[in-house]
Amino acid sequence: GQQLNQSPQSMFIQEGEDVSMNCTSSSIFNTWLWYKQDPGEGPVLLIALYKAGELTSNGRLTAQFGITRKDSFLNISASIPSDVGIYFCAGQRGVRETSGSRLTFGEGTQLTVNP
Amino acid sequence: SQTIHQWPATLVQPVGSPLSLECTVEGTSNPNLYWYRQAAGRGLQLLFYSVGIGQISSEVPQNLSASRPQDRQFILSSKKLLLSDSGFYLCAWSVSLRVRPFFGPGTRLTVL
Numbered sequence: 001g002q003q004l005n006q007s008p009q010s011m012f013i014q015e016g017e018d019v020s021m022n023c024t025s026s027s028i029f030n031t032w033l034w035y036k037q038d039p040g041e042g043p044v045l046l047i048a049l050y051k052a053g054e055l056t057s058n059g060r061l062t063a064q065f066g067i068t069r070k071d072s073f074l075n076i077s078a079s080i081p082s083d084v085g086i087y088f089c090a091g092q093r094g095v096r097e098t099s100g101s102r103l104t105f106g107e108g109t110q111l112t113v114n115p
Numbered sequence: 116s117q118t119i120h121q122w123p124a125t126l127v128q129p130v131g132s133p134l135s136l137e138c139t140v141e142g143t144s145n146p147n148l149y150w151y152r153q154a155a156g157r158g159l160q161l162l163f164y165s166v167g168i169g170q171i172s173s174e175v176p177q178n179l180s181a182s183r184p185q186d187r188q189f190i191l192s193s194k195k196l197l198l199s200d201s202g203f204y205l206c207a208w209s210v211s212l213r214v215r216p217f218f219g220p221g222t223r224l225t226v227l
Contacts, residue, residue, distance in 0.1 A: 033215070035218075040221070040223070041220055041221065042205050042207075042218030042219050042220050042221045043159070043205070043218050044218070045215060045216075045217065048215055088159065090159075102161060102164060102174075103161065103216065105158060105159040105160075106158075107158045108158060
């Protein structure tokens with residue numbers, strides 16, 4: 001089956017530092033999504049990428065859809081304590097209305113920000 | 116605006132007991148609905164998805180089943196829970212043409 005390799009598994013940084021995490025796959029995906037999950041809550045969508053090479057920003061977050069369509073990265077600039085949480089990448093190979101949309105998730109990156 | 120609800124928020128059940136988790140979506144029609152399980156706070160695994168009433172697709176063989184009795188209601192069930200069924204269960208929805216699932220608040224299930 002499809003697998004996403006997300007790295008790093010965990011990061012411990014100081015407030016103000018920049019953060020970078022990425023996902024790679026042996027399969028091509030047509031959509032990449034990045035989610036953040038706070039403890040005990042459901043994941044919240046941060047950024048959605050739909051085109052190879054696309055670079056999208058959402059405040060201090062920037063994500064890119066790799067040219068090969070097999071990878072994506074997420075950068076967080078000037079981290080703050082509330083950035084703490086688990087960040088997940090998710091990929092989808094295609095969207096067909098009859099089959100529904102389906103995602104493959106990475107294992108997550110646990111981010112800890114020390115004030 | 117759309118909202119998604121799950122209940123209960125937490126549940127502790129003995130091994131062998133039945134299970135019923137409920138998910139409802141408001142503010143949209145004919146959503147795609149999903150059940151995910153998350154073990155140990157990492158790695159979401161898709162269990163079931165549904166594109167319409169009575170239409171259920173299972174992603175992995177398991178001890179669980181799903182049903183969609185109404186357009187915006189999705190239920191996760193089990194006749195006899197196993198210890199391995201413990202985890203964080205997340206319901207999600209999306210519109211059919213674009214991939215942007217929105218997750219519910221989740222249910223923490225502990226099987227003892």
